[in-house]
Amino acid sequence: MRKGLTADGAGLAGDRVVAQGSAARVLVAATARALRGVDCADLGQTGPISRFPAAPEPVRRAAATRAAGRVALTADQVGEVDAARVARWFVDQYPRRSYPGVVIGSPHGAAAHLAVALGVPWLPVGFEMTAHWSDGAVDRPREALEHGHSLAERLLAGNPDVHVRQVHCPASRGPLTGVTVSLAARWRALPAAYAQFLGGRLSADAPVLLVRDARTWPVLERGPGHSFQVGCPASGLDPVDFHPDSHALRQVLRAMGGDAARWAPPEVSVPSGDAEHGMDPGFEEAAQDFAARHGHPVRRILVPRPAALSAAVADLYRRWLRAAGKTGDRLVVECGRLLDPWQVVRAGLVPYWCENATRRSVDEAEWWLAGSEAFSSVDVLPEPPGMRSPALAGLPQWLAVAGFGRRRRALDRTSARGYPVTSVPTRRATEVLRAQPYDLPAPPPLGVTEALSVLRDTGGHQGLVVS
Numbered sequence: 001m002r003k004g005l006t007a008d009g010a011g012l013a014g015d016r017v018v019a020q021g022s023a024a025r026v027l028v029a030a031t032a033r034a035l036r037g038v039d040c041a042d043l044g045q046t047g048p049i050s051r052f053p054a055a056p057e058p059v060r061r062a063a064a065t066r067a068a069g070r071v072a073l074t075a076d077q078v079g080e081v082d083a084a085r086v087a088r089w090f091v092d093q094y095p096r097r098s099y100p101g102v103v104i105g106s107p108h109g110a111a112a113h114l115a116v117a118l119g120v121p122w123l124p125v126g127f128e129m130t131a132h133w134s135d136g137a138v139d140r141p142r143e144a145l146e147h148g149h150s151l152a153e154r155l156l157a158g159n160p161d162v163h164v165r166q167v168h169c170p171a172s173r174g175p176l177t178g179v180t181v182s183l184a185a186r187w188r189a190l191p192a193a194y195a196q197f198l199g200g201r202l203s204a205d206a207p208v209l210l211v212r213d214a215r216t217w218p219v220l221e222r223g224p225g226h227s228f229q230v231g232c233p234a235s236g237l238d239p240v241d242f243h244p245d246s247h248a249l250r251q252v253l254r255a256m257g258g259d260a261a262r263w264a265p266p267e268v269s270v271p272s273g274d275a276e277h278g279m280d281p282g283f284e285e286a287a288q289d290f291a292a293r294h295g296h297p298v299r300r301i302l303v304p305r306p307a308a309l310s311a312a313v314a315d316l317y318r319r320w321l322r323a324a325g326k327t328g329d330r331l332v333v334e335c336g337r338l339l340d341p342w343q344v345v346r347a348g349l350v351p352y353w354c355e356n357a358t359r360r361s362v363d364e365a366e367w368w369l370a371g372s373e374a375f376s377s378v379d380v381l382p383e384p385p386g387m388r389s390p391a392l393a394g395l396p397q398w399l400a401v402a403g404f405g406r407r408r409r410a411l412d413r414t415s416a417r418g419y420p421v422t423s424v425p426t427r428r429a430t431e432v433l434r435a436q437p438y439d440l441p442a443p444p445p446l447g448v449t450e451a452l453s454v455l456r457d458t459g460g461h462q463g464l465v466v467s
Contacts, residue, residue, distance in 0.1 A: 011082020011158075012073075014089025017129060019182075020071045021045045023107035023277075024090075024124035026337045026426055031112045031122040032093040034342035039434070043426035045337055046386075072130045072180045079154035083162050086127055087191035094121045098203045101448050104194070104287065105211030106277040108306060109339050109353030110313035114209075114455075116341040117320060119445035123194060125279045126162075126186035130176070138170045138178035139258035141265045145220070145228045148181045152226035161189045165219075165276045166228045171235035171242075171252045172356075174387035178256070188282035190290055198287075199294055207448045208291045211301045211309070212279040219273035220266050230265040233275050236358025236391030248390045255388050299452055302465035306355040307364030312459030314352040314368070316446075319454055321348055324443035330408075330436070331375040333365055333401055336383035338415065338429040348439030350375070357385050357420060362393040362401060369404040377408030379436075381429050384419045392420050 011017075018025045026045050033040055073081075103115040103122045115122035131151050136144060148166040155164055165184040170177040190198075198208065218239050220228045231242040241248040242265065250260040291298045303309045314331070321328035326348045335354040344351045352368065354361040369378075380402045385392065395416055402409040412432050415424050456466040 011085040012077060012080050014086040016077075017073070017081050017086050017127070018089075019128040019130045021337060022128040023337075024127050027107055027109065027112045027122060028090050028093055028124065030339060030341055030426070031115050032095075034116045034345065035119070035121065036095055037342065039342045039346075039430045040340045041427050041430045043430075045426045046423045072132045074132055075151060075154060078129070078131050078151045078183075079158065081129070081155055081159065083127075083159040083185060083187065084191055084193065087187070088193040090123055090127075091121075091193045091197050096201070099201060099206065100203055100445070101206045101209065102197070102202060103209045103211060105209070105301070106213035106279060106303070108211065108213070108303065108309055109334060109355075110306075110310045110351070111211045112339070113317065113341050113344065113351050113353065114313050114451065116345060117317065117446045118448060118451060121197075123197075125283055126184055126277075129183045129185065130180045131183060133179055133181050136178045136180070137258065137262075138175065138256050139253050139260070139262045141168045141230050141263070144168045144177075144181055145222060145266055148183065148228065149222050149226055151181065151183065152222075155183070155185070156225045159185070160225070161187060161191075162225070163188055163280055164226045166222075166226065167232050167276050168228070168230050169232045169235055170256060170258065171237050171248075171389050171391065172232055172385075174385075175256050178258070184276040186278070186280045186283065188280045190283065190286040194287075195290055198290055198296060202296060205295060205297070207297045207299055208287065209299050209301060209448065209452075210279065210284060210287060211303060212284070213275065213277045213306075214302050214304050215275045215278070216272040217275040218268040219270040221269045227270075227273070228266065229276065234356055234358075236356070236360050236389065251390050299448070300465075300467045301452075301455065302467075304463040304465075305364070306353075307361070307368065308459055308462040308464040310353045310364075311368040311462060312455045312464050314350050315372075315458040316451060316454045317350045320443055320446055321350065326439055326443070327376070329375055330377045331379070331405070332433065333378065333380045334429060335361075335381055337426045338381040338383045338424065339426070340429045340433050343430055343433035343436070345442045346438065346440065347433060347436035349433070349436065357382050357393055358389075358391045359393045359397065360391070362397050365401055366397075366404075369401065374406050375404065376406050377410070378402050378405035379408070379410045379412070379432065381412050381432060382415050382419060384415060384422045384424060386421060386423045388420060395419055
């Protein structure tokens with residue numbers, strides 16, 4: 001039996017493999033629902049967080065272990081993962097019909113909104129998994145690397161067409177960093193399910209949009225197909241903040257019962273490589289070659305930081321709504337998993353997506369609002385990360401974002417209650433947006449050429465590259 005397959009010849013179901021609450025999982029689910037004309041009311045996805053950040057260390061670890069037991073993969077299950085079946089699971093969530101294009105790329109909420117405005121699917125270039133680390137510790141990145149390497153070898157034995165990027169980041173994953181390892185699998189070639197989609201479910205001459213997260217991070221190449229990084233851009237910290245002498249690191253580890261004196265990260269081999277959500281060059285080349293052979297033009301969007309695409313897509317939505325006779329005057333600021341593309345279109349809202357609740361993300365939203373034409377209403381949905389970190393925005397900063405509304409300034413009270421140490425599911429965004437007045441019919445889908453022209457005009461000054 002081929003390694004990576006179960007006894008019945010099928011790998012683990014994609015629903016079991018892809019990490020609960022991971023960006024790719026949530027964005028595919030939300031986009032597929034929007035293309036079916038339904039919202040995200042049934043989505044209960046939350047991130048990998050601890051609900052007991054103020055409890056003593058034994059209580060926190062026990063809570064994190066229980067959470068990991070419900071969702072993390074065992075070592076044997078990692079060996080049963082079939083990345084091709086995961087790709088099929090993503091594709092099969094979309095209605096079976098012909099599409100005028102497709103967006104494929106790094107996970108980004110604004111990319112999902114772009115896909116919905118175009119009336120096309122969004123597909124990821126990889127997926128995240130979490131696996132058990134029974135004797136782990138948040139302050140032992142070297143040990144995490146060695147445990148992760150054994151898991152990566154199991155995964156790669158049955159999936160030679162993926163690269164595994166392991167991320168050890170207590171600043172973004174909290175106590176779960178000490179009981180699980182995070183593995184981001186990126187396809188190095190075009191999965192068969194994606195090729196079948198491009199070859200059979202796109203209309204003639206339909207374009208393929210490749211959206212790539214261009215952020216970089218120090219990386220250690222551990223072995224063929226396996227790389228390792230300490231920290232990540234989504235933490236809101238910089239690579240230097242994960243040095244043992246960093247005050248920010250000491251704060252993060254102290255909150256989880258860790259000790260910076262034990263923190264000894266391995267030496268990096270690539271000082272500035274693609275971060276975990278980057279697009280593998282092999283995948284990009286394969287997608288371009290396949291699309292060209294089947295008569296589908298390929299357009300690329302290079303994203304230097306999440307806010308650049310968020311701002312450009314928000315500006316795009318405003319123009320799109322106004323061209324359809326709507327005001328384009330009401331904004332919703334989404335965060336992380338708190339988004340609902342269908343409700344945004346249904347209510348005629350302009351969406352701005354923050355990657356997470358870090359000060360860096362919220363600062364960028366404020367700067368964009370300060371330089372934009374004023375909105376009559378601003379609704380803000382801050383996703384509580386479930387932990388404390390020196391990089392997080394406080395509620396006063398979120399309130400300042402809402403304060404840009406001329407008439408309506410709303411910060412979701414449920415999300416704010418207990419912030420930042422609680423958690424709320426994706427469907428909370430649906431519950432909030434359902435209260436917005438209807439603004440139907442929805443505008444006709446955007447054309448790709450028009451959309452890319454607007455993105456180039458509005459995002460160029462922020463470093464967004466459209467080619």
